[in-house]
Amino acid sequence: MSTGVWIVLVIIALIAGTVIGFFVARRAQENYLKNNPPINEQMLRTMMIQMGQKPSEKKLRQMVNSMKSNYGKNDK
Structure with a gap:
């Protein structure tokens, strides 16, 4: 594979990881606040x-x- 393809794959992986991480963290925070009200x-x-x-x-x-x-x- 050429270098350009690897760069595109890395960028796509970073974007996907960021989006998935955001939603997982959001869900965890909602569950925490639901179980432990402030x-x-x-x-x-x-x-x-x-x-x-x-x-x-x-x-x-x-x-x-x-x-x-x-x-x-x-x-x-």
Whole structure:
């Protein structure tokens, strides 16, 4: 094979690797955030206290459930 063909093959392989790597990394990140949400119950409790609200368990559970349901809505 000539040098020009090898260069074209290398460029095609780089482009394909980049595209495949992007989608694999994106899927892994979505799964990670789905399994480990960035805000948990303790963080919500702390935020409510800092805003001057006394967090009741009912209100806290509603907020946590609302956030969990929102994570599920973004899945396609």
